[in-house]
Amino acid sequence: MSAVDVRETASCAAMLRACEVCQLAESTSAYFKMAFADPHHLAATSEGIADTLGFCQRHGAELLGCALPERATAEVFARVADLVMPLLEPSRFGEEKFQQVYFSAAWACPACAFERRAAGRHAARLVRQHFDADQRNPFSNSPQLCVDHFQLLARTLKPESRMPALALQCDTLDLAARALDRLSSGTLRTAMTAGTEPALKRALALVGAARGGPSASPSAALAAALQACDTFEQALGWDGACPVCVEVERARQRWLLAVPLAVAHELDDWLFLPTCAEHVAIVAEHSDIALTARVTAHALRVASEQIHQQLRVLVRAAQTEQELAAARIARWGRRSRRRNAVPPKAPAPKLVRCAACERLAIAQLQATNRLLRLLQQGRQRELFQAGWGLCMKHHAQAYLMAPKGVVRTLLAADQARRLSEFLRQLKEPATPATPVRTEAGHAPMLGYVAELRRFCGFG
Ligand SMILES: [Zn+2]
Ligand SMILES: [Zn+2]
Numbered sequence: 001m002s003a004v005d006v007r008e009t010a011s012c013a014a015m016l017r018a019c020e021v022c023q024l025a026e027s028t029s030a031y032f033k034m035a036f037a038d039p040h041h042l043a044a045t046s047e048g049i050a051d052t053l054g055f056c057q058r059h060g061a062e063l064l065g066c067a068l069p070e071r072a073t074a075e076v077f078a079r080v081a082d083l084v085m086p087l088l089e090p091s092r093f094g095e096e097k098f099q100q101v102y103f104s105a106a107w108a109c110p111a112c113a114f115e116r117r118a119a120g121r122h123a124a125r126l127v128r129q130h131f132d133a134d135q136r137n138p139f140s141n142s143p144q145l146c147v148d149h150f151q152l153l154a155r156t157l158k159p160e161s162r163m164p165a166l167a168l169q170c171d172t173l174d175l176a177a178r179a180l181d182r183l184s185s186g187t188l189r190t191a192m193t194a195g196t197e198p199a200l201k202r203a204l205a206l207v208g209a210a211r212g213g214p215s216a217s218p219s220a221a222l223a224a225a226l227q228a229c230d231t232f233e234q235a236l237g238w239d240g241a242c243p244v245c246v247e248v249e250r251a252r253q254r255w256l257l258a259v260p261l262a263v264a265h266e267l268d269d270w271l272f273l274p275t276c277a278e279h280v281a282i283v284a285e286h287s288d289i290a291l292t293a294r295v296t297a298h299a300l301r302v303a304s305e306q307i308h309q310q311l312r313v314l315v316r317a318a319q320t321e322q323e324l325a326a327a328r329i330a331r332w333g334r335r336s337r338r339r340n341a342v343p344p345k346a347p348a349p350k351l352v353r354c355a356a357c358e359r360l361a362i363a364q365l366q367a368t369n370r371l372l373r374l375l376q377q378g379r380q381r382e383l384f385q386a387g388w389g390l391c392m393k394h395h396a397q398a399y400l401m402a403p404k405g406v407v408r409t410l411l412a413a414d415q416a417r418r419l420s421e422f423l424r425q426l427k428e429p430a431t432p433a434t435p436v437r438t439e440a441g442h443a444p445m446l447g448y449v450a451e452l453r454r455f456c457g458f459g
């Protein structure tokens with residue numbers, strides 16, 4: 001075993017520890033327990049959900065999947081609908097509160113905010129635990145963190161501590177990526193399962209994808225919509241799902257098919273390969289080891305490059321004696337002289353956003369534009385009103401983009417009508433005779449619970 005191999009093995013052993021903050025998040029369906037189980041929290045929970053117009057796809061699916069007290073859920077969502085309804089009055093369009101809620105709806109989620117606060121508190125605890133009072137000793141038993149949670153911790157460090165910590169993280173990510181090159185160039189055409197390939201499991205933990213993500217398969221409601229509707233016009237009149245959610249899922253499925261083809265044909269990585277934890281986890285879920293290793297190594301290298309860029313900025317800005325000393329220790333120019341087992345591809349023009357996130361954002365925007373164009377025609381407006389309509393997040397985007405006039409008026413009136421219907425269902429006492437809708441993997445859904453998708457999306 002060469003000296004380099006010994007160093008990599010030692011470093012891999014250190015990586016065996018999964019990210020501490022991710023582990024904390026695993027036990028954080030705490031949000032739902034806190035938000036729905038305690039009667040004292042129900043009012044604040046309702047305000048939180050109304051301010052974000054519902055949950056992100058991940059937490060929406062979690063809410064629909066977990067057995068919450070039915071009375072509390074009905075009470076919360078009745079208040080949410082009451083709070084949201086006034087914002088749909090035409091006179092409120094553009095008002096300060098309206099803008100706060102509608103402009104942030106696309107990415108805001110009360111459960112994500114809860115997790116971020118918990119992660120922030122944990123990162124602060126780690127800093128106190130692992131760094132001395134003057135933050136002079138960032139190497140002593142530093143915790144192993146995934147890319148996102150490392151950034152959370154790094155932001156709290158002073159520049160003289162942040163520089164060596166960033167350099168160390170770059171090395172960790174590069175070593176983990178190199179450990180995957182053997183797997184991705186090999187012929188390990190077996191499915192990724194727990195217990196296989198420790199190097200890959202460690203790398204997935206570093207990307208933050210070890211705890212899994214949303215399923216690669218569409219939810220039952222979206223699968224049915226995709227099968228029944230070949231075109232967006234058909235999805236517009238479909239009564240089982242939001243047409244924009246259907247189009248975004250169609251794009252997600254197309255992207256999933258494109259990833260192995262892009263790798264097989266050696267197309268540009270940055271155009272197809274994911275870098276965020278969620279999309280790397282989705283590829284890992286349904287791909288063989290070689291492809292997962294290839295995708296995970298790409299995500300690690302992109303993360304390493306981003307950290308390296310931060311390091312360069314800090315080194316250039318170093319002024320005080322301590323900062324200048326740290327800049328020398330960081331040895332930030334060292335990586336370019338390193339010999340790589342695999343020759344690097346040309347750098348991506350812009351290492352900013354995950355290729356999958358980018359594609360889905362574009363698909364969502366295109367679907368919304370298409371919806372607004374179609375709604376100019378009377379026949380399509382009737383079709384839209386007969387269909388399921390829009391989930392709140394996609395309604396927010398469409399409503400903001402709609403030109404003033406008949407389309408904007410229709411979007412507000414249609415959503416208000418659907419929320420009134422939702423409220424009526426919530427107030428009806430649930431009886432066993434209420435018609436049930438079932439979805440694969442979920443408990444039977446009583447009447448209004450299916451309507452919760454208005455605030456939970458179709459993830
Ligand atoms: Zn983490
Ligand atoms: Zn969320």
Ligand SMILES: [Zn+2]
Nearest residue numbers: 242245391394
């Ligand atoms: Zn939607």
Ligand SMILES: [Zn+2]
Nearest residue numbers: 276279354357
């Ligand atoms: Zn992504």
